[in-house]
Amino acid sequence: MEPDEWVEVTSLRDLERRRRRLVVVGGEQIGLFLVGGTVYALRDVCVHKGRSLAKGTILHGRVICPGHQWAFDPASGRPDGQEGCQPTYRVRVEDGAVYVDPRPRLPVGEGNR
Amino acid sequence: MIGSVIVVGAGQTAAVAARTLRRLGFDGEVLLVGEEHLPPYQRPPLSKDYLAGEESAEALGLLSEEWCAGNGVGLRLGTRVVAVRGPERAVELAGGEVLRADALLIATGGRPRRLPGVEGERVRYLRTLADADRLRADLRPGTRVIVVGAGFVGSEVASTARALGAEVTVIERAALPLAHVLGERMGEVCAALQRAAGVDLRTGETVREYTETGRGAAVLTGSGRVVEGDVVVVGVGMVPNVEPLAGSGVELDDGVVVDEYCRTRVEGVYAAGDVARHYHPLTGRRVRVEHFDHASGHGMAAAKNILGRRAPYTAPHWFWSDQFDRALQYAGHAEEWDEIVVRGRTDEFDFVAFYLCGGVLRAAFGMDRGGEIAVARQLIASRARPDPAALRDEDTDLTDLL
Numbered sequence: 168m169e170p171d172e173w174v175e176v177t178s179l180r181d182l183e184r185r186r187r188r189l190v191v192v193g194g195e196q197i198g199l200f201l202v203g204g205t206v207y208a209l210r211d212v213c214v215h216k217g218r219s220l221a222k223g224t225i226l227h228g229r230v231i232c233p234g235h236q237w238a239f240d241p242a243s244g245r246p247d248g249q250e251g252c253q254p255t256y257r258v259r260v261e262d263g264a265v266y267v268d269p270r271p272r273l274p275v276g277e278g279n280r
Numbered sequence: 281m282i283g284s285v286i287v288v289g290a291g292q293t294a295a296v297a298a299r300t301l302r303r304l305g306f307d308g309e310v311l312l313v314g315e316e317h318l319p320p321y322q323r324p325p326l327s328k329d330y331l332a333g334e335e336s337a338e339a340l341g342l343l344s345e346e347w348c349a350g351n352g353v354g355l356r357l358g359t360r361v362v363a364v365r366g367p368e369r370a371v372e373l374a375g376g377e378v379l380r381a382d383a384l385l386i387a388t389g390g391r392p393r394r395l396p397g398v399e400g401e402r403v404r405y406l407r408t409l410a411d412a413d414r415l416r417a418d419l420r421p422g423t424r425v426i427v428v429g430a431g432f433v434g435s436e437v438a439s440t441a442r443a444l445g446a447e448v449t450v451i452e453r454a455a456l457p458l459a460h461v462l463g464e465r466m467g468e469v470c471a472a473l474q475r476a477a478g479v480d481l482r483t484g485e486t487v488r489e490y491t492e493t494g495r496g497a498a499v500l501t502g503s504g505r506v507v508e509g510d511v512v513v514v515g516v517g518m519v520p521n522v523e524p525l526a527g528s529g530v531e532l533d534d535g536v537v538v539d540e541y542c543r544t545r546v547e548g549v550y551a552a553g554d555v556a557r558h559y560h561p562l563t564g565r566r567v568r569v570e571h572f573d574h575a576s577g578h579g580m581a582a583a584k585n586i587l588g589r590r591a592p593y594t595a596p597h598w599f600w601s602d603q604f605d606r607a608l609q610y611a612g613h614a615e616e617w618d619e620i621v622v623r624g625r626t627d628e629f630d631f632v633a634f635y636l637c638g639g640v641l642r643a644a645f646g647m648d649r650g651g652e653i654a655v656a657r658q659l660i661a662s663r664a665r666p667d668p669a670a671l672r673d674e675d676t677d678l679t680d681l682l
Contacts, residue, residue: 218607222648222649222651224651224652224654225651225679226658231651233607233651234607234650235607236600236653236654238654
């Protein structure tokens with residue numbers, strides 16, 4: 168991947184305080200989540216009914232959607248017990264700054280649902 | 281060890297129970313007897329996406345006939361059970377046939393309560409897929425829809441009808457919608473939500489007289505006003521389907537009475553879902569709950585208990601309702617409270633209201649705050665006594681209170 172795809176979006180300190188945050192990068196709405204000390208990035212618009220995941224909650228290592236409580240694994244984007252997958256993004260933390268690669272990663276074998 | 285299970289009913293609870301029995305390795309006979317002609321399907325979208333034409337009937341399916349065939353689960357559809365013989369663990373079908381099993385699960389659900397005097401070609405009730413198909417054909421831009429009852433079904437139909445461009449008048453007997461569940465303060469928020477969406481909400485009103493002409497329907501209300509419309513949707517609650525249980529030996533009290541293990545007082549006869557008035561340890565009372573998540577969880581618990589695993593049903597109840605572009609959610613159960621603590625903005629329909637009784641969190645109701653409701657549900661399960669100031673403070677992460 169090209170190194171210039173990394174976009175600085177926030178500070179780790181900010182996420183430590185808020186744990187979740189919506190950022191917009193290159194037209195992509197991306198939800199950032201601090202889960203167990205690791206920063207994850209998911210497409211903010213829930214695959215189920217389009218609610219904002221950044222308005223949700225982190226509970227037991229899962230990102231919980233405010234719409235209907237779909238619970239996503241923040242690393243894979245897979246919802247527990249449901250079909251489909253939330254696109255994820257690569258994240259890098261360096262010197263207290265959080266960088267995101269705004270090109271969504273689609274899971275292997277997943278077509279456009 | 282039991283060798284056969286008959287589930288009376290073929291809805292959400294029945295489907296989840298059947299799937300759970302197989303998942304837990306039960307290899308005996310499983311038979312679902314359902315009155316509708318369709319294999320089990322989800323009902324929540326019938327007043328929402330499906331009614332709006334945004335979801336297909338196929339997407340609602342819970343157990344396909346292929347799955348049932350592959351897993352040895354029998355489906356007797358379009359079949360009415362006329363009597364349950366408790367001690368024999370037998371069911372009698374409409375044609376006279378009698379089926380026996382080692383365990384019976386009563387999951388007959390319920391049907392819409394009828395409003396006396398409201399009869400005619402333009403009257404609709406909503407419970408089944410067929411009901412939804414019929415109502416869907418009525419909802420077009422400019423259709424004048426009269427909804428009787430501002431409960432969850434009525435409010436969701438009103439919302440979907442508005443989204444489809446219909447004119448909607450809601451007639452509600454109580455002073456506020458949903459106040460019997462949520463209290464007056466949140467009832468006011470729900471009323472504001474409906475009115476903001478352009479619903480003509482008439483509270484404190486009853487249907488005194490209903491008439492139909494070739495051109496339309498007319499409701500004369502308790503206060504003497506006339507509301508005219510093209511179609512009338514009645515959503516005034518549900519009646520549990522207990523008729524086949526008369527004389528069965530099980531205790532009936534607005535539903536089938538069961539303990540926290542889904543057991544009736546007749547050995548080997550269980551009940552779950554909408555029809556079951558179940559003892560819930562969190563409230564110390566018997567409650568009957570008519571919601572999707574309960575139908576699933578209770579069906580799962582029943583299957584476990586039928587197989588001899590002592591699995592008390594203890595999770596706080598939880599339900600959602602999609603209305604007017606907001607996701608309403610409720611967790612727990614509170615019939616009384618001393619304080620409601622609000623986090624967020626009710627005037628922006630973006631909040632959670634926490635119901636505290638003696639300092640203990642009993643219930644939570646929110647709009648577009650499902651994540652926080654999930655946390656609240658855990659606080660409710662642990663009978664937590666959260667600091668009201670922390671609940672109110674948006675900078676406090678609720679998970680810190682767990």
